[in-house]
Amino acid sequence: MSLRQVIGAATGAALLLLVAPSAVAVSRASDELTVDPAGHVAADGTVTLSGTYRCLSASGPVFVSSSVSQGDSRVYYGIGGSSAVCDGAEHRWTNSEKRAPGALTPGTAHVEATLMELSATGLPLPMFHAIQDQDIKVVAG
Template sequence: MSLRQVIGATTGAALLLLVAPTAVAVSTGALSESYDAVSVDPTGHVAADGTITLSGTYRCLSSRGPVLVSSSVSQGDTRIRYGIGGTAAVCDGAEHRWTNSEKRASGTLAPGGANVEATLMELSPGAGGLPLPLFHAMRQQDITLMAG
């Protein structure tokens, strides 16, 4: 076998290994139904007393420990994020709504553009009983904070 044949066979095998798992997953529909997800609604709310309310949907298939949907928001300086509550999640494979609210000092956040990060996180039993974070899904999205 010549050097050209060896290189050609090796390249072909490597390409097949890279493409084959993706092709199998797509053809069986595995990619569309085998993932956890979290979304963020395009609008949130800022009440007169400084309470911020964010919402969206989530889906998770299974868990060994408690699962939470946490959220944070930034406005203006992207290095500063404000935690906005947390919601207990049910991991049954169905899509569910989440809503998180947190009272912030008045004027901390105002109506207008903002960036929200929502995280679907499990407190998974770890070695020695210490719970460890296991991240199921995360989404960052620009939204509009509305007065009210």
């Protein structure tokens, strides 16, 4: 094993140790995230997903991210991202992203949405407030 491989392996292990504690804190009991049962795809390929979220507090910036898969479960398309406000109230989120026409068609699809905070101190690490993973119906329009 070369010195470069040893340093690379040590760096990777150190980064994993840094991220692991944050990644374990998934889904706070008081925070909620929903995905609407229908998403939309326009003729130009623009995909729109939406739902609601609620989070009580955060010390860093918070975002709702979403991705969608249809057909091949190994292929997910990132569908935008939006800022979130953690004030305890329920809020709507909507994410849109233009994909190649035909990348997503009307029918069943699978959505993964995440309510995620970036820690406000030191290296910004993700802290997951809520995750929603569900099938939806994609409709034209």
